[in-house]
Amino acid sequence: MSNAIIEIREIQPQDNPQMEAIIREVFIEYGLPLVGTAYADEETPKMYQSYAKHNEAYYVVTIDGVIEGGGGLKPLNGMEDEVFEIQKMYFSNRLRGKGFGKKLFEKCLNKGQSLGFKQAYLETIPKLKEAIHIYESYGFTHLNAPLGQTGHFNCGVWMIKTL
Numbered sequence: 001m002s003n004a005i006i007e008i009r010e011i012q013p014q015d016n017p018q019m020e021a022i023i024r025e026v027f028i029e030y031g032l033p034l035v036g037t038a039y040a041d042e043e044t045p046k047m048y049q050s051y052a053k054h055n056e057a058y059y060v061v062t063i064d065g066v067i068e069g070g071g072g073l074k075p076l077n078g079m080e081d082e083v084f085e086i087q088k089m090y091f092s093n094r095l096r097g098k099g100f101g102k103k104l105f106e107k108c109l110n111k112g113q114s115l116g117f118k119q120a121y122l123e124t125i126p127k128l129k130e131a132i133h134i135y136e137s138y139g140f141t142h143l144n145a146p147l148g149q150t151g152h153f154n155c156g157v158w159m160i161k162t163l
Contacts, residue, residue, distance in 0.1 A: 004063050008104055011058040011070065013048045018067040019060060020045045026090045032125055036154035038088050047072075047088070055084075057111050061091070061100050068095040073108045076121050076148040083147065083160075084112040086122040089131075102134060109138070113163045120163060121147050123155035135159050 011019065026032070027039045034040060043050035051058035051072050058072030071089030075081075086108050091101055112120055123146060124131055140159040147158065 005065070006100065007062045008059055008100070008107060009062070011048045011051065011060050011072075015060055015067055015070075016045060016047055016049075019047045019070050022067065022069060022092050023088060023090045025092065029093065030125075030127060032127065033154040036151070037125070038090075041088075041151075044088070055115050057108070058088070059104055059107060061095060061104060063095065068092045069100065069104070071101075071104045071108055073112050073120075075117075077150060078148040079121075082117065083119045083121050084115070084117040085148065085150065086112075086120060096130075101131075105134065105138065109161075109163070118163060120161045122159050123150060124157045124159075125154070126156050132157060132159075 023038055023044055027034060027037065038044060047058055051074060056072065056074040058070060060067045060070040062068065069091030071086065073084045073086050076083040076085040086105070089101070089104065109120055122135060122140065138161065140161045143158040143160055145158065147160070
C-alpha cells in the first residue's frame with residue numbers, strides 16, 4: 001500500500017454501486033442487523049443523490065481509484081438547525097486500521113462545523129467497538145436514547161459532541 005494513491009474526495013454519481021457494495025459487505029462481515037440500519041435505507045443504493053443538498057456531504061476514500069470506504073453528514077432529521085449526523089461511515093477490511101477512518105471522521109466534523117452546526121450526533125451498533133472507541137477519543141459522549149428521527153431502531157449506541 002506504500003506506493004498506492006489514496007484520496008479522500010466527494011462522492012460522484014458513478015461511485016454509488018461501489019459504496020453500496022462496501023456498506024452491505026461490512027454488515028455481512030460483522031453479522032450486523034440488516035433491518036433498522038443503514039443496510040435497509042432507501043438512500044444506500046443512491047448515495048450521491050442522497051447527499052446533494054447544500055448542507056450535506058458524502059466523501060469516499062479511494063485506493064488507486066477504487067472506492068474502499070466512505071462517510072458523510074447531513075442535518076439530523078427533527079433537529080436540522082442545530083445538529084448534524086455523521087452517517088454511513090463504512091470501510092472495507094482492506095482500508096481499516098490505516099488511519100483513514102480518523103481522517104474522514106475529522107473531515108466530516110470540520111465540514112459540519114463550517115456549515116454552522118452546533119453539535120455532531122451519531123448512532124452505531126454496540127458490536128462496532130473499534131468505531132465507538134474512535135468516537136469517544138474525539139470527545140463524543142454517550143446518550144441514553146436516540147435523538148431525531150433516523151429510523152435506525154437497531155443501532156443501540158447514540159453519541160453526541162458539542163462543537
